[in-house]
Amino acid sequence: MRRGRIGWLAAAALALTAGCGNAQRRPEPPLDLWLWYGVNFADDAAASRLETVWRRAAAAGYRHVMLADTKFARLGEMDARYLANLARARALGESLGLEIVPGVFQVGRSNSMLALAPDLAEGLPVRDARFVAEHGVARLRATPEVRLGARPDRVDPGLVIVDGVARTSGDAARARFMFGLRVAPFRCYHLAVRVRTRDYSGRPRVEVVANGRAIHFMKSLGVTRTQDWTTHDVVFNSLDHDAVEIWFGAWEAARGTLEWRDWRIEEAGPVNILRRPGAPCVVAGRVEGRDYEPIRDPKLGVTPARGYYEAWHEPPPIRTSLPDGTPMRVSWYQAAIVNDGQVACCVADSAIVPLLADEAARVRAAWGARVLLMMHDEIRAMGWDASCAARGQTPGALLADHVRTCLKLLKGSTVYAWGDMFDPAQNAVKDYYLVNGDLAGSWEGLDSSVVIVNWNAPHARESLRFFAGRGHRQILAGYYDGRPEEMRGWLTAARGVPGVIGVMYTTWRERYDDLEAFAAVCRARR
Secondary structure (H helix, E strand, C coil): CCHHHHHHHHHHHHHHHHHHHHCCCCCCCCCEEEEEEEECCCCCHHHHHHHHHHHHHHCCCCEEEEEEEEHCCCHHHHCHHHHHHHHHHHHHHHHCCCCEEEEEEECCCCHHHHCCCCHCEEEEEEEEEEEEECCCCEEEECCCCCCCCCCEEECCCCCEEEEEEEEEEECCCCCCEEEEEEEECCEEEEEEEEEEEEECCCEEEEEEEEEEEEECCCCCCCCCCEEEEEEEEEEEEEECEEEEEEEEEECCCCEEEEEEEEEEEECCCCCEEEEEECCCEEEEECCEEECCCCCCCCCCCCCCCCCCCCCCCCCCEEECCCCCCEEEEEEEECCCCCCEEEECCCCCCHHHHHHHHHHHHEEEEEHHCEEEEEECCCCCCCCCCCCHHHHCCCCHHHHHHHHHHHHHCCCCCCEECCHHHCCCCCCCCEEEEECCCCCCCHHCCCCCCCCEEEEHHHHHHHHHHHHHHHCEEEEEEEEECCCHHHHHHHHHHHCCCEEEEEEEECCCCCCCCHHHHHHHHHHHHC
């Protein structure tokens, strides 16, 4: 009897405790629904398509649109038609009750801003390249000489080489060949290779590796599924390495036939040379304008159109009045081009500040916006040129100072920012792409009032807690053209993290089929 009463009391106590726990774990408040929308207001059709999507979004419960157009960086050049399309979108947003948050400061993808000043690109150093005067032109003399032989140093089993042609067909998981090569540190090199395909489903690539780390980044060579022999070019900087591995081939299984031939390498002259005080061009012991004509690349940042940087074209000649046979040691900075033409501005060069200030003022005026998104994401080159070196700071400190400047330009606004470049669980790390050093500490430039737009899904829990610990509110940038149900993982990771205020339908492919389903998943949060 006594034992039974004690057991009953214990059970009651446990039930009471559990009840209190359940009372404390009340359902979390609903998250605001956001829509990421990229548009080109110079395209009338794109501006028209926007209305259908925004009406659907408003009907599904979305209340905010993060809006990006690369041309926001140069609104002062836009014509009346562009501005009329923008004004119609602004009026539509107001009529639907959608808060428009325009994006500014595309520092990682600065091509549009650099259309105004192409020399402000981040530069990679070329040091003491050897030239010799000959008939009024300085001719490059490679040191050391570089050459790719007929036989690679390594060949994957899925590839055969016969009569100078490397061929793969079928479903080999990998089909690559590699040359090891001695190079000079801080030199510019040009690779060329001819490629032929027949119904090939893969993505052929060229990779350059030094000490186990990639030093060149290109998503695609531009090879089509079926093509006759076509020359493809790659340009890379050896940075501080004296040896590299050059890989040609396919890294994934694919169907069809892929062939390579006529691979070659050469040291290259001043292709995409930058000319600004923070990226000087120097010929040792010589005077520009007296011993040689000013060196400029007329194709820098304008090929095939303004804001585009063509990785390879014939370097501009260095014209000189020096006698034949005179040696010349030339140093310069080449624009750092990543993936398919992505170029970042130099965050340490003060000349970018007026451009950013003008962008901020014009975007605020065009949208009547007091809420803005800083688009500092995937900044893949930093810390190499003289502007950066003169500061004596790590890349993390450089970026932190730059962001402080940007926040001053946006004073009085509520500011959102992509989180990746300030996240130690994502891109704020050492040796990120072509960043020269460690990005740790970049987050110190962010005031706690900045709202983080967090897209670090692979490390969601760690990332969310890091920013919450610094006092930031956050929005979950999910979807990425996947399935709406995948947001449940994000929502689970965010459970119990203070300051998570919203969730964003984020599509990079203009795919809006799942707007309503995504909203339903996010509304079901518990």
